[in-house]
Amino acid sequence: MARWSAGRRWWLVIGSLLLLVIATTVAIYVGLYNIAADVPHTQPVYWLLETLRGRSVATRSREIVVPNDLNDPNRISKGAGEYAEMCSGCHLAPGMERTEISRGLYPRAPELRRKTDLTPAEQFWIVKHGVKMTGMPAWGVTHNDELLWDVVAFVRKLPELTPEQYESLVKNAPKHEELMKEMETGDHRQDGDHQRQ
């Protein structure tokens, strides 16, 4: 009798799991979940995706070797120009009003003038590889590692900057087109393979 009960309990578990799989499949196929960017995820779904993203980035950036010259003013200056060109539209900057794209993106692009818990390695990984379903592109497709570390160096500095300092840094930064040209011709320094792929 006891053995029969245990068997029934197993069938109940298997049956429930099967029902869950079928219900999930049906929910997906009938389009039950609203994927619109103007309706936020429920808190459990948001937590799940946030945790998934955080853990994935942490695991994949573990092996990255951070260059020891992230405080180099030359690097920060180059990064300022790249940031203004590639990032500020979504991630904003000191003294900048929210843009139309930053208001409509979901999940919201983090405002990088605020301090972050991310390590330089994690920031580099995100900039290089992008993040699925967030609007964050993989800049590593078009930029070499050195240029991306310049951006990380600047982003680390960003929370300390006043709007005036930001403006001045961007104004005096090398132009994006020049840096891209340097990269294509191989003139941009490639002084270290900072990361194991």
Place this chain on the structure above:
Amino acid sequence: MRNLRFRKTPLRLVLLASFAGLPLTLAVGHEGHHVECNETAINALKADIQAMGNGEARTTASKEVEAAQQMMAKNDIGGCKSHIHSAMEATEK
């Protein structure tokens, strides 16, 4: 002289039309800062709050959005707008 006045008329019409349309253009330009009480505005604020770190500002913003929703349910649009405005301020801290 008469001919010259006639020639200038289209220019005058263009200028008049431009100035007549100015208040409308300014109104559209200002729309980005306008506080609305509707589902879209509340959802946008909820998305902003999700992206905020834990802290006093987040708690305040969440409470204000909740209050705005309650006001909207009661059809108190003025109260709803006021809470939405407070929530927006909290998200910008």
